[in-house]
Amino acid sequence: MNIATFESQETTAETFTGNRALAIEEPLIFEIGRSDTTGVDVDEPEAFTPRLGALERKSSIGLPGLSEPETMRHYVRLSQKNYGIDTGMFPLGSCTMKHNPRLNEKMARLPGLGDIHPLQPLSTVPGALELIAELSRWLLELTGMSAVAMLPKAGAHGELCGMMAIKAALAARGEPRTVVLVPESAHGTNPATAALLGYRVEPVPARGDGTVDAVEVQKRLTADVAAIMLTNPNTCGLFERDIVAIADAVHAAGAYFYADGANFNAIVGKVRPGDLGIDAMHINLHKTFSTPHGGGGPGAGPVVFSDALAPFAPLPLVLADKEGHRLAEHASEAPQTARPFGRLSAFHGQMGMFVRALSYMLSHGADGLRQVAHDAVLNANYIRASLKDVMSLPYPDRPCMHEVLFDDHWLEGTGITTLDLAKALIDEGYHPMTVYFPLVVHGAILIEPTESESKASLDLFIAALRDLAMAAKRGDRARFTGAPYYAPRRRLDETRAARTPVLRWTPLKPQREAAE
Numbered sequence: 001m002n003i004a005t006f007e008s009q010e011t012t013a014e015t016f017t018g019n020r021a022l023a024i025e026e027p028l029i030f031e032i033g034r035s036d037t038t039g040v041d042v043d044e045p046e047a048f049t050p051r052l053g054a055l056e057r058k059s060s061i062g063l064p065g066l067s068e069p070e071t072m073r074h075y076v077r078l079s080q081k082n083y084g085i086d087t088g089m090f091p092l093g094s095c096t097m098k099h100n101p102r103l104n105e106k107m108a109r110l111p112g113l114g115d116i117h118p119l120q121p122l123s124t125v126p127g128a129l130e131l132i133a134e135l136s137r138w139l140l141e142l143t144g145m146s147a148v149a150m151l152p153k154a155g156a157h158g159e160l161c162g163m164m165a166i167k168a169a170l171a172a173r174g175e176p177r178t179v180v181l182v183p184e185s186a187h188g189t190n191p192a193t194a195a196l197l198g199y200r201v202e203p204v205p206a207r208g209d210g211t212v213d214a215v216e217v218q219k220r221l222t223a224d225v226a227a228i229m230l231t232n233p234n235t236c237g238l239f240e241r242d243i244v245a246i247a248d249a250v251h252a253a254g255a256y257f258y259a260d261g262a263n264f265n266a267i268v269g270k271v272r273p274g275d276l277g278i279d280a281m282h283i284n285l286h287k288t289f290s291t292p293h294g295g296g297g298p299g300a301g302p303v304v305f306s307d308a309l310a311p312f313a314p315l316p317l318v319l320a321d322k323e324g325h326r327l328a329e330h331a332s333e334a335p336q337t338a339r340p341f342g343r344l345s346a347f348h349g350q351m352g353m354f355v356r357a358l359s360y361m362l363s364h365g366a367d368g369l370r371q372v373a374h375d376a377v378l379n380a381n382y383i384r385a386s387l388k389d390v391m392s393l394p395y396p397d398r399p400c401m402h403e404v405l406f407d408d409h410w411l412e413g414t415g416i417t418t419l420d421l422a423k424a425l426i427d428e429g430y431h432p433m434t435v436y437f438p439l440v441v442h443g444a445i446l447i448e449p450t451e452s453e454s455k456a457s458l459d460l461f462i463a464a465l466r467d468l469a470m471a472a473k474r475g476d477r478a479r480f481t482g483a484p485y486y487a488p489r490r491r492l493d494e495t496r497a498a499r500t501p502v503l504r505w506t507p508l509k510p511q512r513e514a515a516e
């Protein structure tokens, strides 16, 4: 396509309503709602004496009123603007946007699981406790670890949980160490977690091959180091081959090894983190075990612990004895050896996510989960092999794991950036890949297809990216610099939106005033 077609599309798309065919412009509910309309008929109340005293509302609250069909249309239209894994491929690197099997949803909606309330007496929910225990058993088996905290509600929350256990273990030893080592390629949540707990973050540089330099780790292992936080496979999509040597060095220095397990999808059923010398690791159930995510959750980030950290796991603990499962909510009810660091949040974790994750595990079985890792890695390498002649690889010498990382070397001299490419991919009907992360690679383009894409789906995605790559190389800048052309909104000032968000809607000025 050339500039002319894009320009003409811009002008011919002007319509009277602002709609573009069935892509309907949707105002805010406050803009379309009226104060004299409501979706329900409520009888005028009979005379009564209000008992609110001075708290009685003096003016109208200004809530928008709509008829039922108008309300219905408003929210259904909004829902149709969403792009999700159920709409199309979502190659967002590091996020493992895999298909969420409908069976999981069916299980989570079973009345006995979907309708329970966290304040219900425990005697009425033995099955829920058993389900948590069974999921814990699977997680421990898959990771080769000794204990698990089911409470954390996200990966980042899991990091906090794991690092709090490390802090408690060090305090029990009477060693308040102050430094946490974090590789440069780490996800931003890692240094944020360490900093939140008051640690000084010491970055560890990467080697030329994209992995963490064990020699650089060794150099920094002073008696003040509390832990290292390391991701494996790392955020460049590469397996850290020196991980066992790094774990040994960390332990020899009296520190603990926290692993960010967000990328577990690449090795589930293949590698047990416990065998690598890891002391604590969170597992994003919403990534590896297919519970829906994006748009704010809910997620679940259980943390598995080694023998050394198991006693410090937070409450509550699900315990099994002759009478079945019970929940230890206080340290006094926990086993003698337990020294829980406390509680991380109310209740017992994200039950709906537990049901979905266990449903996923049971329907795949041990062999099926191993196949997940195989296929996720195969799909990423298929994309890598299919695009490496037109896009550049920062680490060309070894295959990738579950995600493939390109850099922007191939865009040099075109006047087109990684961001432009991502925006042009929106016009092709895809959610963009992860861009500019990890930071260790210039103009990073991180693609994670997951195992749930078919070969046909991968081929179409590859063809779309090849077409964009060829256009970029031909110098067709217009296709990129103004993209997205077909989205409901064009290119937004994302920095300003993040830095100075406008969180309060104010009514537009009446037409009369505006004209003055």
Ligand SMILES: *Cc1c(COP(=O)(O)O)cnc(C)c1O
Binding pocket: 094, 095, 154, 155, 156, 157, 187, 189, 231, 235, 260, 262, 263, 284, 299, 301
């Ligand atoms: C997703 C992710 C996290 C954070 O997980 P959340 O559930 O989003 O809090 C941490 N590290 C890595 C490498 C990730 O990909």
